[in-house]
Amino acid sequence: MASTHYLLANPCAGQNIGYLRLAVVGDSAVGKTLFARQFVETLPEVLSHDWEPLKPRRTNEDDEDEDEDDYVQTQELTERFSSTMMEIPWDNMDADDEAPARNLVFLDTPGYGSVIDARTNFALFMNHVSQTFEEKNSKISPFIEVTNNELMRSLVTGVGAHKFIDVCFYLIVHRLKPLDIEYMRIISEKVNVVPVISKIDTQSEQDVQQLKVHVLKTLREQGVSIYTFRIDYDKLIHMAETGQQGGPPFAVSNVPPKPSSDDPLDQIPFTHAMNELPLLRKLVLETQINNVRQFTVKKFINWRSKQIALQQQQMQMQGQQQQQQLHAPMPYFPVLQSLQELAASAPTIA
Numbered sequence: 001m002a003s004t005h006y007l008l009a010n011p012c013a014g015q016n017i018g019y020l021r022l023a024v025v026g027d028s029a030v031g032k033t034l035f036a037r038q039f040v041e042t043l044p045e046v047l048s049h050d051w052e053p054l055k056p057r058r059t060n061e062d063d064e065d066e067d068e069d070d071y072v073q074t075q076e077l078t079e080r081f082s083s084t085m086m087e088i089p090w091d092n093m094d095a096d097d098e099a100p101a102r103n104l105v106f107l108d109t110p111g112y113g114s115v116i117d118a119r120t121n122f123a124l125f126m127n128h129v130s131q132t133f134e135e136k137n138s139k140i141s142p143f144i145e146v147t148n149n150e151l152m153r154s155l156v157t158g159v160g161a162h163k164f165i166d167v168c169f170y171l172i173v174h175r176l177k178p179l180d181i182e183y184m185r186i187i188s189e190k191v192n193v194v195p196v197i198s199k200i201d202t203q204s205e206q207d208v209q210q211l212k213v214h215v216l217k218t219l220r221e222q223g224v225s226i227y228t229f230r231i232d233y234d235k236l237i238h239m240a241e242t243g244q245q246g247g248p249p250f251a252v253s254n255v256p257p258k259p260s261s262d263d264p265l266d267q268i269p270f271t272h273a274m275n276e277l278p279l280l281r282k283l284v285l286e287t288q289i290n291n292v293r294q295f296t297v298k299k300f301i302n303w304r305s306k307q308i309a310l311q312q313q314q315m316q317m318q319g320q321q322q323q324q325q326l327h328a329p330m331p332y333f334p335v336l337q338s339l340q341e342l343a344a345s346a347p348t349i350a
Contacts, residue, residue, distance in 0.1 A: 014045035014046075014047065014083075014084030014085045015084070015085045016158075016286070016289075017045060017084045017085070017103065017104060017158070017285050017286075017289070018085075018103060018157070018158020018159060018160075018289075019101075019103045019104075019105075019158055019159060019160035020103065020104055020105070020158070020166050020167075020285070020289070021105045021107065021163065021164065021165050021166050022036075022039075022104075022105065022106050022107065022165070022166065022167050022168075022169065022284075023106070023107035023108075023109065023125070023165045023167070023168045023169070023191070024036050024106070024107070024108060024109065024168075024169045024171060025109050025122075025125060025168055025169070025170050025171070025183070025187065026111060026112075026170055026171035026172065026180070026198075027111050027112055027113045027171075027173070027177070027179075027180070028073065028110075028111025028112070028113035029073075029111065029113075030111065030171040030172070030173045030198055030199070031171060031173070031198045031199055032074065032108060032109065032111065032171055033074055033108050035169065035171060035196070035198055035252060036080065036106045036108055037051055038277060039106070039277065039281060040080070040082045040104065040106060042277075043082075043084070043281065043285075045084040045285075046082050046083065046084055046104070047083045047084060047085070047086070047100055048082070048083045048100045049080065049081070049082035049083070050080060050081050050082070050102075051080055051082075073110070073111070074108050074109065074110045074111070075110055076110060076124070077107060077108070077109055077110075077124055077125065077128055078107070078108045078109075079105055079106070079107055079108075080105070080106045080107075080108060081102035081104070081105055082102070082103075082104040082105075082106070083100030083101050083102050083103060083104070084101070084103060084104055085101045085103060086098035086099065086100060086101060087099070087101045103160070107125075107128070107165065109121070109124070109125050110124070112179065112183070118179060122183055122186075125187075126186065126187070126190075129164075129165055129187075129190050129191060130190070132162070132163045132164050132165070133164070133190065133300055133303055133304070135163070136155075136162050136163070136164070136300065137304055137307065140304075148301050148305075151297065151300075151301055151304075152294070152297055152298075152301070155297045155300070156290075156293045156294050156297050157293075158289075158293070162297075162300070164191075164296050164297075164299075164300060165190075165191045165296075166191075166192065166292050166293060166296045167191070167192050167194055167227070167284055167292060168187055168191040168192065168193050168194065169194050169196050170183070170184050170187070170193055170194065170195050170196065171196050171197075171198045172195060172196065172197050172198070172211075172215065172249065173197070173198055173199050173202075174199075174202075174203065174207075174211070175211070176211070176214060176215050176218055181218065181219065181222050181224060184219070184224050184226065185222070185223075185224045185225075188224060188225045188226060189299070189303075190299050190300075190303060191296075191299065192227035192292060192295050192296060192299075193224075193225075193226045193227060194226065194227050194248050194249075194250070194280075194284075195215055195219070195226060195248050195249035195250075196248075196249060196250050196251075196252050196280070197211055197212065197215070197249050197250070197251045197252065198252050198253070199253065200251045200252065200253045200274055200275070201253040205243075205274060208251050208274065209240060209241075209243055211249075212240035212249055212251070213237060213240045213241055215249045216233060216236050216237045216240055216248075216249070217237060220233045220237075226248060227248070227292070227295065228247065228248060229246075229247055229248070229283055229288055229291075230288070230291065231246075231247045235247075236248065245276050245279055246279065250276040250277070250279070250280045251274055251275070251276050252275060252276060252277045252280065253274070253275045253277075
C-alpha cells in the first residue's frame, strides 16, 4: 500500500503551486524514478504523497558482479500524486473537512532501452500526451467559435482545467544519444522539454560542464526546441561554458556522493553545490510557473489549430468530390443503344 508522509510546509507557497503535471522520460537506468522521488519528497511544501517505499531488485550486497545501483524498473506509465495544499473535494462540496488536493502529479515512464524496440515505450508516453489533448478538445463545443485568447484565459490556470503535461524532464547520463535528440524533438511539439543531466555524482565537474555545452550546441544545430526558461541559446551556452547555473540542461544528483573505488584518493570530485535540483524546482514551481503554464496551453492551441485546419481541408476535398460527381457526364448505357438500333431496324407498318 502506498505510504503517506505529512511534512511541515508553508501553506501559502503550496497553494501558489496549484495543479501541475510533470513527467520524467529517458533511457533505462538513468535515474528517472529516483529523480521524481527526490523532486517531490524533499519539497518543503509537500503535505503528503503516495510514493511507495523503494524495493531494490537485487538484495545480495556481497555479490560484486551486480551493479551497485539496485533499482526496480518502471514497466508502465505510473502517475504519482502529491499534495501541496488542502481543499474541499469537488465531488462533495457539502463536506466541512478539507482533504489533500493531490495537485502535483508526476508521471514516471519506462526507459526506452528496456525493450528491443525503443519506440514501444516511447509511444506509450506520446499516446498519453496526445490523449490528454484529444480529451480536452472533445469537451470544447464545435458549434461555438472559441478564440485562442479565450482558450488561454480559461486553461492557463492552476485549478486543474486540463490534464496536459506541463513539463517533461528528459534525463541524460554521460552522453547525448541520437535517440535522445529525436525523442526530445517529438516531445517538444506537445510538451515543454527540460533536459537534465543526472547522476552527476558519477562525473567530474569538468565532464558535466563539457556535456552541458555539447547538449546545448547539438540541440540548437538539430533545431530541437526545448524550454529555455526565457533564456536564448547563446546565453545558455555561455553560462554552460563559464560554469554558471540557472538554465538547462540542469545537473542533478539524487543520490549521495560515493567514491568510484575503495581508494579514498580515487574519488569523483563531486560537491552538493553542483546539484541544481533545488534551483530547477524553484524555477518550475515558483519563478517560471505561470510562463510554463502559458507555453503548455500554447502547444495545445497550436495542435488544435492544425486539427481544425486538417478537418477543414478534408471537408473541402469532400465538397469538391461531390461537385465533380454532380457535374459528371451521364454514363453510357450499351443497352439503351441496342434498343435504339432495334427500333430503327423494325419494319414500318403501312
